[in-house]
Amino acid sequence: xxxxxxxxxxxxxxxxxxxxxxxxxxxxxxxxxxxxxxxxxxxxxxxxxxxxxxxxxxxxxxxxxxxxxxxxxxxxxxxxxxxxxxxxxxxxxxxxxx
Amino acid sequence: xxxxxxxxxxxxxxxxxxxxxxxxxxxxxxxxxxxxxxxxxxxxxxxxxxxxxxxxxxxxxxxxxxxxxxxxxxxxxxxxxxxxxxxxxxxxxxxxxx
Amino acid sequence: xxxxxxxxxxxxxxxxxxxxxxxxxxxxxxxxxxxxxxxxxxxxxxxxxxxxxxxxxxxxxxxxxxxxxxxxxxxxxxxxxxxxxxxxxxxxxxxxxx
Amino acid sequence: xxxxxxxxxxxxxxxxxxxxxxxxxxxxxxxxxxxxxxxxxxxxxxxxxxxxxxxxxxxxxxxxxxxxxxxxxxxxxxxxxxxxxxxxxxxxxxxxxx
Amino acid sequence: xxxxxxxxxxxxxxxxxxxxxxxxxxxxxxxxxxxxxxxxxxxxxxxxxxxxxxxxxxxxxxxxxxxxxxxxxxxxxxxxxxxxxxxxxxxxxxxxxx
Numbered sequence: 001x002x003x004x005x006x007x008x009x010x011x012x013x014x015x016x017x018x019x020x021x022x023x024x025x026x027x028x029x030x031x032x033x034x035x036x037x038x039x040x041x042x043x044x045x046x047x048x049x050x051x052x053x054x055x056x057x058x059x060x061x062x063x064x065x066x067x068x069x070x071x072x073x074x075x076x077x078x079x080x081x082x083x084x085x086x087x088x089x090x091x092x093x094x095x096x097x098x
Numbered sequence: 099x100x101x102x103x104x105x106x107x108x109x110x111x112x113x114x115x116x117x118x119x120x121x122x123x124x125x126x127x128x129x130x131x132x133x134x135x136x137x138x139x140x141x142x143x144x145x146x147x148x149x150x151x152x153x154x155x156x157x158x159x160x161x162x163x164x165x166x167x168x169x170x171x172x173x174x175x176x177x178x179x180x181x182x183x184x185x186x187x188x189x190x191x192x193x194x195x196x
Numbered sequence: 197x198x199x200x201x202x203x204x205x206x207x208x209x210x211x212x213x214x215x216x217x218x219x220x221x222x223x224x225x226x227x228x229x230x231x232x233x234x235x236x237x238x239x240x241x242x243x244x245x246x247x248x249x250x251x252x253x254x255x256x257x258x259x260x261x262x263x264x265x266x267x268x269x270x271x272x273x274x275x276x277x278x279x280x281x282x283x284x285x286x287x288x289x290x291x292x293x294x
Numbered sequence: 295x296x297x298x299x300x301x302x303x304x305x306x307x308x309x310x311x312x313x314x315x316x317x318x319x320x321x322x323x324x325x326x327x328x329x330x331x332x333x334x335x336x337x338x339x340x341x342x343x344x345x346x347x348x349x350x351x352x353x354x355x356x357x358x359x360x361x362x363x364x365x366x367x368x369x370x371x372x373x374x375x376x377x378x379x380x381x382x383x384x385x386x387x388x389x390x391x392x
Numbered sequence: 393x394x395x396x397x398x399x400x401x402x403x404x405x406x407x408x409x410x411x412x413x414x415x416x417x418x419x420x421x422x423x424x425x426x427x428x429x430x431x432x433x434x435x436x437x438x439x440x441x442x443x444x445x446x447x448x449x450x451x452x453x454x455x456x457x458x459x460x461x462x463x464x465x466x467x468x469x470x471x472x473x474x475x476x477x478x479x480x481x482x483x484x485x486x487x488x489x490x
Binding site for chain 1: 301302303304305306307308309310312313318320322336337338339340348357358360361368369370371372373
């Protein structure tokens, strides 16, 4: 899983029927580097499965495992938010969330 | 999933039989960066499952989940277009679609 | 899927038994950029499932979907050639094949 | 699998129910280069399945195989720690663990 | 699959029970570039399924397909050596193995 910040949302009307009712969020991955969280890599569109919203720091899962939540079962989905991050501790210090 | 623009199409006559009748589109991924959508990464050949066409902004899924649409069931396919993007909102502003 | 040129072949005598009889080709991925096809990324060893040969422009599939051809069923294979590309059209123009 | 150092941990209260009781560790991948282990690539959040702790050098698995441990069965997890590394030998010499 | 050279081995005593008896090798991927094989990308820990040893040029498979060998069945493994490379021919010339 990767840590990410929810930066926006995506609307698609014409779509695969399994996407009906799904909340599609745009997330920006962050990595731990030099003692803080830093933007890293491409923004990803992930399905929300935990009630996450814009501005929150989340954990997301990619690949076939993204279909293993109640919200994404059997859907053609390759990224899903699986948790809202409360704290990240690295080498004894709490990192500031993005 | 990633956001992409459909930039072209690919024709293959000699191919796996599961590809018969599939529409193969060339898509260019875009990411959200510095408040706008920017080209990022390699162009990908994706199967259309939602009636997308050249010039449209779409959402595509990769990996085993790409087989979870009616158009791609049980086919040796690793990328599929699953939606046509209407709008992308980042930090309260609508991003211009590519 | 990605577009690639078949640039060579690989011979392995001591191998997993599911590889017996498989044709292993070395393919170089190409992407569409600045109006033409350009070399991009690492060369990959892919199983041929469509009668492709050195010098041809092909389409290949990666990941678990690579096992979904008759040639690769249940084999420990993560890349397979699924089509021979006839033409690639981008923004109304035919791209020259590599 | 990749070699990594456990650099921290992540706490999420609001999460997919399959994550209840899981220990989420932040790991930094290392690669072998120029005769030593060097930091490489993005930090990853992996589920611990072997009793690993901060500061240890571990082996982690990604993708669908990450669900194949007792700790992660059927969970929407894409990274899991599967071993604690005792030694790494490259070209006859033991590499210093990070 | 990718071509790689086996550069070392990894020992882990505390590990997932499915790893008991597995030989864990450290492999360095190589790609074909400018008429020769060149180091490319991160070293990977792969399970040996064909009797490979340090110094040999091998073929390895990643992802869920890595579980499709007798040595790795149902194990939380994402990389496996599936063949020992005898020769690699590119554009009519044999490449020197690393």
